[in-house]
Amino acid sequence: MRLCHACLSxxxxxFLDYSQRRLCIDCFLKYYEKKVKQTIDKYRMxxxxxxxxxxxxxxxxxxxxxxxxxxxxPSLNLVGIHLNLGIKEYSNHCNEILREFIKKxxxxxxxxxxxxxxGFSIHDFEGTEHGKKICSICGTxxxxxxNKIAYEERINKLxxxxxxxxxxxxxxxxxxxxxxxxxxxISPITPANHPKLVARIKPLCMMTEMENLLYxxxxxxxxxxxxxxxxxxxxxxxxxxxxxEKIVQEIPTFKHMLFKSYLKRIAPYFKTYPNVEIFxxxxxxxxTSKDVCAFCRLTQRVKKLIVE
Amino acid sequence: MRLCHACLSxxxxxFLDYSQRRLCIDCFLKYYEKKVKQTIDKYRMxxxxxxxxxxxxxxxxxxxxxxxxxxxxPSLNLVGIHLNLGIKEYSNHCNEILREFIKKxxxxxxxxxxxxxxGFSIHDFEGTEHGKKICSICGTxxxxxxNKIAYEERINKLxxxxxxxxxxxxxxxxxxxxxxxxxxxISPITPANHPKLVARIKPLCMMTEMENLLYxxxxxxxxxxxxxxxxxxxxxxxxxxxxxEKIVQEIPTFKHMLFKSYLKRIAPYFKTYPNVEIFxxxxxxxxTSKDVCAFCRLTQRVKKLIVE
Numbered sequence: 001m002r003l004c005h006a007c008l009s010x011x012x013x014x015f016l017d018y019s020q021r022r023l024c025i026d027c028f029l030k031y032y033e034k035k036v037k038q039t040i041d042k043y044r045m046x047x048x049x050x051x052x053x054x055x056x057x058x059x060x061x062x063x064x065x066x067x068x069x070x071x072x073x074p075s076l077n078l079v080g081i082h083l084n085l086g087i088k089e090y091s092n093h094c095n096e097i098l099r100e101f102i103k104k105x106x107x108x109x110x111x112x113x114x115x116x117x118x119g120f121s122i123h124d125f126e127g128t129e130h131g132k133k134i135c136s137i138c139g140t141x142x143x144x145x146x147n148k149i150a151y152e153e154r155i156n157k158l159x160x161x162x163x164x165x166x167x168x169x170x171x172x173x174x175x176x177x178x179x180x181x182x183x184x185x186i187s188p189i190t191p192a193n194h195p196k197l198v199a200r201i202k203p204l205c206m207m208t209e210m211e212n213l214l215y216x217x218x219x220x221x222x223x224x225x226x227x228x229x230x231x232x233x234x235x236x237x238x239x240x241x242x243x244x245e246k247i248v249q250e251i252p253t254f255k256h257m258l259f260k261s262y263l264k265r266i267a268p269y270f271k272t273y274p275n276v277e278i279f280x281x282x283x284x285x286x287x288t289s290k291d292v293c294a295f296c297r298l299t300q301r302v303k304k305l306i307v308e
Numbered sequence: 309m310r311l312c313h314a315c316l317s318x319x320x321x322x323f324l325d326y327s328q329r330r331l332c333i334d335c336f337l338k339y340y341e342k343k344v345k346q347t348i349d350k351y352r353m354x355x356x357x358x359x360x361x362x363x364x365x366x367x368x369x370x371x372x373x374x375x376x377x378x379x380x381x382p383s384l385n386l387v388g389i390h391l392n393l394g395i396k397e398y399s400n401h402c403n404e405i406l407r408e409f410i411k412k413x414x415x416x417x418x419x420x421x422x423x424x425x426x427g428f429s430i431h432d433f434e435g436t437e438h439g440k441k442i443c444s445i446c447g448t449x450x451x452x453x454x455n456k457i458a459y460e461e462r463i464n465k466l467x468x469x470x471x472x473x474x475x476x477x478x479x480x481x482x483x484x485x486x487x488x489x490x491x492x493x494i495s496p497i498t499p500a501n502h503p504k505l506v507a508r509i510k511p512l513c514m515m516t517e518m519e520n521l522l523y524x525x526x527x528x529x530x531x532x533x534x535x536x537x538x539x540x541x542x543x544x545x546x547x548x549x550x551x552x553e554k555i556v557q558e559i560p561t562f563k564h565m566l567f568k569s570y571l572k573r574i575a576p577y578f579k580t581y582p583n584v585e586i587f588x589x590x591x592x593x594x595x596t597s598k599d600v601c602a603f604c605r606l607t608q609r610v611k612k613l614i615v616e
Contacts, residue, residue: 175483176562178569180577238558246554250546254484261486269488269577 006031014214017252025218032215036068036203043188045201046157051077053155053198055146056102056109058082058094060216061161063101063223065204068215069159070105080109081149081158083142086121087230094224101222110149114141122230124302135234137298144295148286150198162202165209168255169240171262184270186262194278194287208255209240314339322522325560333526340523344376344511351496353509354465359385361463361506363454364410364417366390366402368524369469371409371531373512376523377467378413388417389457389466391450394429395538402532409530418457422449430538432610443542445606452603456594458506470510473517476563477548479570492578494570502586502595516563517548 002012004024012022056062102109150158174183190200281293310320312332320330364370410417438445458466482491500507589601
């Protein structure tokens with residue numbers, strides 16, 4: 001029996017490949033919370049008195065996020081924001097699990113139902129020219145709505161459950177595609193550069209997907225058991241699998257090194273990336289770099305299709 | 309039987325995974341030569357009347373390089389430069405194969421023997437604190453001597469056999485380590501930024517290691533059959549294997565995309581990388597960013613060890 005490297009008394013249950021450490025459950029939970037706190041402190045993500053919106057999907061990452069935030073900062077003004085995307089079976093499943101959990105945590109929850117409040121769901125994009133990029137469209141819709149709700153609710157910062165695996169996949173893809181625009185935006189904290197844009201924070205950006213899964217599982221936090229039927233076979237999932245199953249096998253520190261090297265050594269060179277001018281969308285008034293924002297462009301086409 | 313995608317008449321022998329093309333031997337050789345010529349033209353590597361030194365090791369890459377240069381530019385003033393590194397069996401094996409081949413090509417060959425001309429070989433570094441980084445030390449020694457010989461021989465450009473696999477491994481490693489210094493130097497052509505530095509060109513930078521192997525093999529060019537005994541298990545070989553056996557399996561265009569994206573989109577941001585001031589080494593007079601150049605620092609220690 002191997003003992004925990006931290007307490008040296010209980011049996012080790014978890015092996016962290018990137019640091020070659022073995023931990024027992026209790027020490028893992030302490031380690032997890034300490035590391036999230038260190039990340040929040042290092043990037044000055046939260047200030048006293050701020051109202052923090054947490055984007056909660058019902059998945060393990062955002063579930064772990066809202067729980068750990070409440071535990072680390074019991075008196076913090078937290079609000080959950082949940083978008084029901086109208087994806088068959090999946091969305092209602094996520095919604096039900098989440099609602100009960102947030103209630104138990106005694107945190108207010110803002111729910112937004114795409115189908116009920118806007119008259120369409122993510123499924124309506126399947127038939128359009130964006131059908132093949134459905135995850136990217138869904139990302140645009142979510143970013144827009146989360147920001148709009150946070151802005152209207154006078155939320156100071158919007159916290160999302162992005163984990164290290166999410167971020168490393170994006171960095172890997174940006175290097176591969178030479179996507180400097182997206183690369184220059186990768187950061188644990190995104191300041192608000194327009195009065196109608198809410199600053200975004202990623203408190204779990206240093207935690208792997210597996211660590212979030214373990215944290216949520218050991219604490220028996222309820223999270224969705226279904227995976228999104230629309231995301232099957234998408235690029236991001238494929239590249240995450242390549243990174244976890246192939247690259248990390250050879251270079252266990254790969255994810256941590258790639259992100260830290262990016263932040264410390266590479267990102268400073270992209271500070272000069274041209275900040276585009278921000279206008280207000282002529283339809284919805286929300287910030288955009290063009291005449292009409294991406295959300296209005298996408299949804300107007302879908303609304304038209306539904307009416308036709 | 310599958311037919312060649314280019315001539316549509318002969319049986320295809322080669323499958324290029326990154327472009328999904330199948331070629332017969334003749335069309336592959338034409339394709340190879342055309343692509344090398346395009347690379348040379350695109351980066352303006354060679355000008356009329358220049359004297360080009362080709363670093364020849366006896367391996368498939370530099371053998372393919374000197375042959376294809378002679379074939380593409382029959383009247384070019386070419387000179388082979390070969391360093392005998394004094395590595396047991398390996399170096400003499402390389403030297404013998406190479407000497408005969410270059411003679412047949414009717415190209416002058418400059419040979420430099422480390423053991424005979426400097427009194428030490430690469431083996432002498434094995435016992436030092438650099439023993440674990442022997443490939444990196446060997447690289448420093450080779451770069452220094454090749455430049456010195458080229459400079460003394462009034463050579464205008466020094467061509468090396470670096471292939472796409474070599475370059476992509478370096479880019480991958482620089483991203484991982486955040487090594488901005490090395491990253492900013494990656495280029496198909498390195499201009500001479502000091503009178504004693506000879507410009508360097510990499511005409512095979514767009515060709516994969518496999519393409520060079522196939523080119524040399526189909527033309528029955530003689531190249532070494534032994535691999536360097538000192539390079540076993542080094543980082544670069546491990547990461548090349550990871551890239552070829554794991555990443556390219558999932559993303560066949562990985563190597564071409566990573567390099568092209570780097571050149572076109574990422575590299576421009578490193579143009580601002582501080583160009584260090586260049587001095588002349590107080591011992592040998594060759595260019596260095598410090599008081600004493602890396603070659604003199606390394607070799608003086610080894611010479612001392614030998615004398616002791």
